[in-house]
Amino acid sequence: xxxxxxxxxxxxxxxxxxxxxxxxxxxxxxxxxxxxxxxxxxxxxxxxxxxxxxxxxxxxxxxxxxxxxxxxxxxxxxxxxxxxxxxxxxxxxxxxxxxxxxxxxxxxxxxxxxxxxxxxxxxxxxxxxxxxxxxxxxxxxxxxxxxxx
Numbered sequence: 630x631x632x633x634x635x636x637x638x639x640x641x642x643x644x645x646x647x648x649x650x651x652x653x654x655x656x657x658x659x660x661x662x663x664x665x666x667x668x669x670x671x672x673x674x675x676x677x678x679x680x681x682x683x684x685x686x687x688x689x690x691x692x693x694x695x696x697x698x699x700x701x702x703x704x705x706x707x708x709x710x711x712x713x714x715x716x717x718x719x720x721x722x723x724x725x726x727x728x729x730x731x732x733x734x735x736x737x738x739x740x741x742x743x744x745x746x747x748x749x750x751x752x753x754x755x756x757x758x759x760x761x762x763x764x765x766x767x768x769x770x771x772x773x774x775x776x777x778x
Contacts, residue, residue: 630657630692633715634684644683645690650710650724651678653692658706658728661694665704666742668732673703674766678726682712689713691720698759702739703731705759727762 630653634645655672662670684690691711698705710724732742747753 630660630694631689634686634688634690636686639686642683643686645686647680650680650684650690651675653690654678654694654708654710654724654726655728657692657694658708658726659730661696661706662704662730662732665696665699665745666732668740668742669734670704670730670732672728673731674729676727676729676762676766678724680724682721682723684712684723687715689715690723696745697727698756698763699742699745700763702741703729703763704742704745705729705763707755727759729763729766 632653636643638645638649640646655675659670659672689712691713692708693711694706694708696704697707706728708724708726708728709722710726711720712723713720732740734740745756747756
């Protein structure tokens with residue numbers, strides 16, 4: 630996804646709002662998961678969102694989302710956000726996040742997703758790292774549920 634950062638997207642300092650970036654990250658990630666699963670998807674978690682550099686009004690914001698791992702009914706997607714100066718083409722990594730989506734049917738019940746085809750060692754390593762993040766995420770969710778008492 631690519632769009633220009635306009636003044637209505639920005640704070641008084643002339644930088645894109647963090648919430649706007651989060652919104653765009655969620656949309657890009659949802660599209661990647663929808664295209665993989667060809668099912669309705671809903672956001673289940675956002676992990677490791679990092680804001681590294683601001684993006685100025687007039688710059689382009691470029692989002693690249695890629696499914697990194699699939700599980701039975703869920704998928705992890707990695708989103709990289711870049712800024713691009715419109716006059717020079719200079720690009721910079723500005724944000725990075727992992728999101729988890731769950732595939733659902735029309736009644737909101739979970740449905741299985743297709744396996745992700747892992748063809749390279751890098752893809753297999755990325756999927757293994759996603760499994761570790763998933764284990765940590767599920768443990769944190771369990772811990773949080775236990776404290777709700």
